Amino acid sequence: MNWKRALLTDSGGFQMSPLLHLADITEEGVTFQSPVDGKPMLLTPEESIHIQNNIGADIIMALDDVVKTTITGPRIEEAMYRTLRWIDRCIAAHKKPDVQNLFGIVQGGLDPVLRDICVKGLVERNLPGYAIGGLAGGEDKDSFWRVVAQCTAGLPENKPRYVMGVGYPLDIVVCSALGADMYDCVYPTRTARFGTALVPEGVLKLKQNAMATDERPIDPTCSCMVCKKYTRAYLHCLVTKDAMGSQLLSYHNLSFMMRLSRDLHMSILEGRFPEFVRGFLRVQFPKGDVPQWVRNAMEVAGIDISECCASTKCLTPSIDEQPPLPIPVEANGGVPN
Ligand SMILES: [Zn+2]
Incomplete structure (x- = not known):
């Protein structure tokens, strides 16, 4: 290797x-x-x-x-x-x-x-x-x-x-x-194979028609090779036709996960992890619809996220909540990567 x-x-x-x-x-x-x-x-x-x-x-x-x-x-x-x-x-x-x-x-x-x-x-x-x-x-x-x-x-x-x-x-x-x-x-690479890119706000589905004319990079805040070189429109064209598209999305998604981990790690070293968590949640849930399980977990972790949460009274379950990962058997019968 x-x-x-x-x-x-x-x-x-x-x-x-x-x-x-x-x-x-x-x-x-x-x-x-x-x-x-x-x-x-x-x-x-x-x-x-x-x-x-x-x-x-x-x-x-x-x-x-x-x-x-x-x-x-x-x-x-x-x-x-x-x-x-x-x-x-x-x-x-x-x-x-x-x-x-x-x-x-x-x-x-x-x-x-x-x-x-x-x-x-x-x-x-x-x-x-x-x-x-x-x-x-x-x-x-x-x-x-x-x-x-x-x-x-x-x-x-x-x-x-x-x-x-x-x-x-x-x-x-x-x-x-x-x-x-x-x-x-396997999530970052598997979801890439389905044409999905990870971004700070959540996910970006490159197969959607709206991407066909979008000249922006996947994530303007990302400095990875894919975001520097390719537009959403080009990637849309690839992921709807060619395996190369999922490789480029995998590259970006792994870059995204490494940046997330690095930022998270630095915030712990610098003693500002609670602020990191609040910033992350504000971007992922701009309407304040932080899922109840996250609120419960943060209470146990001792991190105050009340400023990121809309009142629980008007809270409805988020339709964007991600499903559990399926049993990882690939179409070719191999084990997960
Ligand atoms: Zn990128």
Whole structure:
């Protein structure tokens, strides 16, 4: 890859979950059909760590037993306890703890008692970082942020806390307010493939007819290569005809996410994070229709956003509220990028 900067590899646990009709989880590991020749393959915690040791990323993830947050019943509890048993097998198999950081993953669905057991169990193992897993799978937003808040509160403040599979710019701002440090998501590139660009106000749909004659860049405040060189009209022409359009939108969207992260990070270092949050919300919700779950989360985070919110009395649910990410199976049957 010739990539000289920080690198993270995932264990394969999450990547198995969309393939569950082809996979079988037992105490030993995950058996699945090879996407190449259809033969059964077994991914164990030891094999996942072995592969990740060979790749050599700076951060490697434990193999966990992932279940969707929207299911209920004993399977959630089984997966959480199995994730705790597997972390010990991952730790034992990890051959390069001096140069590669093994992160544990908190499971437990939406059940605060199970999440608490998992957080405590992982913290006892004194890992270099911790992830909050099993979210962004279609649960309601209030359940989502409450799990994040509970886990960040129980995980050590001096170690990275990583919310897996998140997310939308708004989710990243909210989770950061709740103490999270790291994220990953296919959203910026996937939404680009649908012709959607991320902008400070929300999203810009380049396929819309109105874009055909719009000579402005995607985002006049963005300094990325795409915004410097191309008009919305040109990109509209591309995204309605040619795969190159989604590549240019991906470039801009990743640039947008990096700028958002950098600005967010700087505001924390400079002690003005609450003002950053208010500025972000003012631009995203100029009418003051900040969703109720965001208001609830900010109250718990201790950030006063009352100036960004219209009175709750006249508040109707925002029609722009983004849907949960779909199960990440691409048309070609491959796993998500
Ligand atoms: Zn741009």
